[in-house]
Each structure stands twice: as structure tokens, then as C-alpha cells.
Amino acid sequence: AQSVSQHNHHVILSEAASLELGCNYSYGGTVNLFWYVQYPGQHLQLLLKYFSGDPLVKGIKGFEAEFIKSKFSFNLRKPSVQWSDTAEYFCAVKSSGGGADGLTFGKGTHLIIQP
């Protein structure tokens, strides 16, 4: 069975600080990887995704993530955060080899950006 671990449940940063949110997954086969964001009062939105190819993927709003297969990791980064980045961030994984199609999510990281 797949599992996703997000190491930081709560992160507080000041504006302009750099951000890195950790995500590790457990699965033996090939995977698709996702970061979703949920802004206060809004629904889940896709930030970025990795299916294949370049392991460094860029998403919306200046976010990027790097897939490191040997470490089973897909960490999310942003060089300079803004107050509007305050949100809940979820890492998710799906098998890319057919079969199970549902996403497995981590527990999420609540990010608070202080002005």
C-alpha cells in the first residue's frame, strides 16, 4: 500500500523567507506525484505535478518541486514566500502503472506567513 509522509505539520515563516516542505512516499513502483494547496475557505487546487521527465517541476505562483527517486522524496520549494501563500499544502501520490487510481495524500502542512 502507498503512504505519504509530510514531516512538518505546521510551519511559520516571515515574508520573503525561503520555503521547503518535505514529502516522502512509500511505494515500490513508478508513481505520479502532486502538490495541492488549499487556501482558507477555498477548495483544493493543483500547485504542480510530476509524471515523468525532468525531475524538477515548476508550478504556479513560483513554486517548484524536485523528485528524487532514490530518496522517495518530492519536496516543495519557493525561494521567497508571500503573505498570500498562507494555506494548507498536501503532497499526494498515485501509482502510474495502472491499477489503483485514487490519490494517497499526506496529512498536510499548515503554512502561516507573517507579514
Place this chain on the structure above:
Amino acid sequence: DTGVSQDPRHKITKRGQNVTFRCDPISEHNRLYWYRQTLGQGPEFLTYFQNEAQLEKSRLLSDRFSAERPKGSFSTLEIQRTEQGDSAMYLCASSARGPDTQYFGPGTRLTVL
């Protein structure tokens, strides 16, 4: 708005009652998913449809839960004899065929008293 829509947005019910939620996916998306999210947790997969066929069910989907997608468009999720432990946000998502992104709706928040 052409995103995933869910109805109702909020539902309060008494323990033992039946409830039904509806999800309208993005048009032409043939895959539809239901998830459940409780406080402090990420969404948990419940079930998945490709067109009208229910192809996958999680062990979280007990006998009291049933989902349908009769014409391959909208879907309903019914919970019979609700329990307090069913209180959660129920999320619907849809995707196009192939290994594509799942787009989520706003969810239905269920409170069982």
C-alpha cells in the same frame, strides 16, 4: 463556472438518518472520485468511477456507503444510518481519461449529531 460542483455544501443530520450528496464533474471528464477528509488529515480515497462503472472501492467504504454514477455524468454518494464518526468533509474530484490531474470540488461538510 465550469469546475467540479457539489451539493449541498453543508449537511447537518441526526445519527441514524440517511444522507445523499451529489457531485457534478467537469463536463467531458470521464473519471470521477470521492474522498473523505477529517480535521487534521489529508483527503482519503473512497471510490472511483470511469464513466458509469465503479472500478475501485477503498476499505473505508463500509456497507453503509453507496455511490452511483448512473449515466456517466453526475454521481451521488449515500450514507445510510449515519454515525458520528461519519462527520467529515466529502470531496469529489474528476479527471479526463488517462493519467491526468484530478480537479476537486468545494466539498460537502457533513455533521452528524
